[in-house]
Amino acid sequence: xxxxxxxxxxxxxxxxxxxxxxxxxxxxxxxxxxxxxxxxxxxxxxxxxxxxxxxxxxxxxxxxxxxxxxxxxxxxxxxxxxxxxxxxxxxxxxxxxxxxxxxxxxxxxxxxxxxxxxxxxxxxxxxxxxxxxxxxxxxxxxxxxxxxxxxxxxxxxxxxxxxxxxxxxx
Amino acid sequence: xxxxxxxxxxxxxxxxxxxxxxxxxxxxxxxxxxxxxxxxxxxxxxxxxxxxxxxxxxxxxxxxxxxxxxxxxxxxxxxxxxxxxxxxxxxxxxxxxxxxxxxxxxxxxxxxxxxxxxxxxxxxxxxxxxxxxxxxxxxxxxxxxxxxxxxxxxxxxxxxxxxxxxxxxxxxxxxxxxxxxxxxxxxxxxxxxxxxxxxxxxxxxxxxxxxxxxxxxxxxxxxxxxxxxxxxxxxxxxxxxxxxxxxxxxxxxxxxxxxxxxxxxxxxxxxxxxxxxxxxxxxxxxxxxxxxxxxxxxxxxxxxxxxxxxxxxxxxxxxxxxxxxxxxxxxxxxxxxxxxxxxxxxxxxxxxxxxxx
Numbered sequence: 001x002x003x004x005x006x007x008x009x010x011x012x013x014x015x016x017x018x019x020x021x022x023x024x025x026x027x028x029x030x031x032x033x034x035x036x037x038x039x040x041x042x043x044x045x046x047x048x049x050x051x052x053x054x055x056x057x058x059x060x061x062x063x064x065x066x067x068x069x070x071x072x073x074x075x076x077x078x079x080x081x082x083x084x085x086x087x088x089x090x091x092x093x094x095x096x097x098x099x100x101x102x103x104x105x106x107x108x109x110x111x112x113x114x115x116x117x118x119x120x121x122x123x124x125x126x127x128x129x130x131x132x133x134x135x136x137x138x139x140x141x142x143x144x145x146x147x148x149x150x151x152x153x154x155x156x157x158x159x160x161x162x163x164x165x166x167x168x169x170x
Numbered sequence: 171x172x173x174x175x176x177x178x179x180x181x182x183x184x185x186x187x188x189x190x191x192x193x194x195x196x197x198x199x200x201x202x203x204x205x206x207x208x209x210x211x212x213x214x215x216x217x218x219x220x221x222x223x224x225x226x227x228x229x230x231x232x233x234x235x236x237x238x239x240x241x242x243x244x245x246x247x248x249x250x251x252x253x254x255x256x257x258x259x260x261x262x263x264x265x266x267x268x269x270x271x272x273x274x275x276x277x278x279x280x281x282x283x284x285x286x287x288x289x290x291x292x293x294x295x296x297x298x299x300x301x302x303x304x305x306x307x308x309x310x311x312x313x314x315x316x317x318x319x320x321x322x323x324x325x326x327x328x329x330x331x332x333x334x335x336x337x338x339x340x341x342x343x344x345x346x347x348x349x350x351x352x353x354x355x356x357x358x359x360x361x362x363x364x365x366x367x368x369x370x371x372x373x374x375x376x377x378x379x380x381x382x383x384x385x386x387x388x389x390x391x392x393x394x395x396x397x398x399x400x401x402x403x404x405x406x407x408x409x410x411x412x413x414x415x416x417x418x419x420x421x422x423x424x425x426x427x428x429x430x431x432x433x434x435x436x437x438x439x440x441x442x443x444x445x446x447x448x449x450x451x452x453x454x455x456x457x458x459x460x461x462x463x464x465x466x467x468x469x470x471x472x473x474x475x476x477x478x479x480x481x482x483x484x485x486x487x488x489x490x491x492x493x494x495x496x497x498x499x500x501x502x503x504x505x506x507x508x509x510x511x512x513x514x515x516x517x518x519x520x521x522x523x524x525x526x527x
Contacts, residue, residue, distance in 0.1 A: 113343035155260035
């Protein structure tokens with residue numbers, strides 16, 4: 001057999017290190033930690049023509065300083081009730097809204113809860129006739145009210161152009 | 171080659187197709203052509219598929235969508251705002267005639283109200299303007315009754331309704347109105363409102379324990395054992411009743427209560443008073459003559475025993491004892507040292523304490 005030496009070594013050495021790391025592997029970092037944060041941040045384009053809304057323009061650590069939350073409820077306060085259920089319902093509502101109002105929402109979907117009332121707010125594009133809009137509002141309210149067993153209110157604002165919500169270009 | 175005979179005409183019309191394939195569109199075109207007015211009915215009409223004069227296909231023009239201008243432009247200045255914004259609602263720029271801005275822009279002005287999500291996120295109080303609240307109150311007023319005149323002041327309320335009931339309702343943003351903390355009931359009442367004699371009060375305080383606040387004289391009972399508020403309320407009232415009647419009962423073993431079991435310093439039955447009487451008798455003096463001194467001494471000693479650890483009594487009592495001593499010295503000088511070591515020694519406290527450990 002004409003195996004390289006490292007392979008032979010690996011076969012010989014019993015692996016009793018806790019992380020099952022071979023002993024001949026160097027566990028030492030000589031470079032700095034990157035600490036790169038990417039969530040909720042957007043990359044610059046070479047041309048600088050990527051439109052960002054106000055919400056997108058500020059990174060998540062600006063919440064409560066420059067911008068506010070997208071979900072308003074009391075579940076995560078001290079001694080709040082149903083935090084997990086609220087989060088799951090909010091995620092469901094967001095998914096349902098983006099699917100039902102396909103390519104129409106120009107902003108994030110805001111979910112505000114008061115007692116058992118759920119208000120869903122946001123900015124939509126005037127891309128469909130008002131008749132369809134009214135249908136979608138009724139449809140969404142009815143179905144979500146049936147699923148979540150809560151009164152639902154859709155409070156939407158419409159803008160004629162997609163660029164109306166643009167805050168800056170990067 | 172295939173031939174198709176259309177049966178929707180009086181006379182059969184024969185069409186010739188160069189292809190064996192046709193679709194529904196073809197039929198529509200052919201019927202359009204065939205039903206052209208002014209065509210000769212006697213002859214068979216032939217269809218020219220290869221061009222010629224074809225009618226222009228109808229294309230739908232894209233209608234410009236009618237978008238109404240924002241409502242704010244049509245609002246009169248003297249409108250009733252509570253009709254425009256009657257209840258809580260997410261902000262809408264077309265309904266609010268205010269030049270609002272929200273957000274931070276380092277390069278220019280803050281974003282305006284149109285297409286501004288930040289304004290939609292935050293709770294607004296546009297439905298709670300002072301006129302709206304006034305209107306609301308006026309509407310509710312007809313359901314209100316006047317406040318009882320006898321309860322005009324807080325003191326009167328406390329006098330006629332001494333029992334204070336504290337319960338908490340919780341408002342959540344959740345579909346459930348239940349909160350386990352809402353079951354807790356607290357009742358408070360001043361102890362002197364209860365009809366208790368000396369024995370009953372003593373027993374009541376022993377039963378109640380640290381639920382009695384000595385500074386304010388208020389007894390607080392908190393119940394949270396039952397799952398429902400009503401049950402806890404009933405339980406609290408039951409406890410109050412039970413403790414009250416229990417404190418009035420006199421068990422046979424309560425006769426065995428002696429001086430050390432007392433929760434206060436009983437001056438009248440104390441060894442100290444006995445000694446003092448003896449002292450005065452030896453000095454051939456009447457105790458009533460030195461009433462002021464005796465009172466002061468009594469106060470000092472009672473305070474000394476009742477408020478153990480709360481005040482520094484070292485400065486309090488020797489002065490009184492010394493003044494007693496001087497008074498006695500005026501009458502009979504040797505009677506103090508020989509006759510009454512309990513009070514007259516420098517550590518007269520020990521003598522008194524002998525009667526009340």
